[in-house]
Amino acid sequence: MSKLDDVLTKCKDQMTKQGIEIDETLLTNVAKALGPSIYNADALVVATGDEGEMQTVKNWVTKKLGVEAGAEMDACLARCTEKIGKSNTKKLRPVFYYLITKDLGKESVFA
Template sequence: MSKRDELVAKYAEDIKSKFGETPDMDLLNKVAVGLGPAIYNLDASKVSGSDDKELETVKKNFLMKKLGLADSPALMEAINSVIEKYGKSEKNKHRAVIYYQLAKHFGKESVYN
């Protein structure tokens, strides 16, 4: 099992346990591949749910640039909703899981096809 496969399995477990959903493994793999080497970096692979600057970066770099969404209050509402479901006290909020959830939330899975 490759390091990426191990990480994707960990992300899938988070989606099952924290969100109560069965993950779309194909999409989850594509999100992990899309993040490139960031998933292997301890700091870059996580999102701090309490850091407004970091959440703004998720909004600009992922939702607006990658998914092509227009800036609106709905973007930050969606990010906060995912963070809330993940669990505010959960220290290890994996970037791949958050991006996966946001892509699904906005119906933008096709970006990864």
């Protein structure tokens, strides 16, 4: 099994536990877009309570999805944090970014 497959398996497990519908193609494409950082244990997890980390997420959303920072993005990030579980301290980056992509209706970016 490849490293990517290992990460995707972890992501699918988390999504199943949280009751998140899985579009495997979208999940795979989002994970690939994140590059090799997802193979680093620390970078694989999103710390939504960390201001610097959330700025990294916002930068990605702006660069990759074309959504400018502001109220729409903040509301999206809040919804996605809630959906993946506020108390969940191991929010996997591909899952979090997948949720953001779906929430903003930007799936076509990864088609």
